[in-house]
Amino acid sequence: MGFRLSKIYTRTGDKGETGLGDGRRVPKDHPRVxxxxxxxxxxxxxxxxxxxxxxxxxxxxxxxDVIEVLTPCQHRLFDLGGELAMPVYKALNAGEVDRLEAAIDRWNEEVGPLENFILPGGSALIAQAHVCRSLARSAERRCQQLNALEPLEGVGLAYINRLSDLLFVAARVIARRQGVAEILWQAAAKPH
Structure with missing residues (x-):
């Protein structure tokens, strides 16, 4: 992709529309946007x-190790954004999904099975990993809403789904490697 921004503001979106890579103009609240x-x-x-x-x-x-696994994800998310902005553009491939699954399997083996639901906290890094996980779920929901209107091709939906799983396991791995106990959910006391 050789396109570079030479001007940050274009004034073309002032009336509530934005341009997609395929030349279409859509409302800024369009499911694709x-x-x-x-x-x-x-x-x-x-x-x-x-x-x-x-x-x-x-x-x-x-x-x-967590940095090495997560760093490429920023680039792949940018690729996914490109695919969403330019529907004929395909950048993600099944190998990226496989890479995430391999990391999930490796880290899951390290942390072991869940004993209970866990809360997002314990350290700033653990909480931030959970923020990313919840945003990945939100991004997945938005992509699924778009898919219902304009079917998405490629592996983008699988990628964003696996990324949310990876981020959940990453939070657990970060806790383990920082030596921080996971915060287990405690159900509210039942009224008598």
Whole structure:
């Protein structure tokens, strides 16, 4: 892709529409634009998680593996955004889904089975991983809403689904590697 932004503001969106890569103009609340926006939000929060992991990797060298697995995800999310903006463009491939599944399997083996539901917390990194997980689920819902109107081709739906699973397991791995106990959900006391 050789396109570069030479001007940040274009004024073409001032009336509530935006342009897609295929030349169409759609309302800014179109399901395709909503999906693109959710993927962008996830990518931004993933950047924050990666920055935090980088800061902590000196104290916890085992976090470098998490960085290595998650860093390409930012690029693939950008690819997914490109696919959503330009429906004929295909950048993601099944190998990316396989890569996420391999990391999920490896990390799941390390952390073991869940004993109970866990809450997003324990450290800022664990909580941020859960923020990313919840945004991945939101992005997946927006992509599914778009898919119901304009069927999506390729592996984007599978990728975003696996990414949310990966981020859940990443939160557990981060907790383990930081030596932080997972916060187990405690059900409210039943009224007598």
């Amino acid at each position: 909503e999906a693109i926006g959710e993927v962008d939000s996830l990518n931004s929060q993933l950047g924050l998680l990666l920055a935090g992991l980088e800061e902590q990797s000196g104290q916890h060298p085992a976090l470098k």
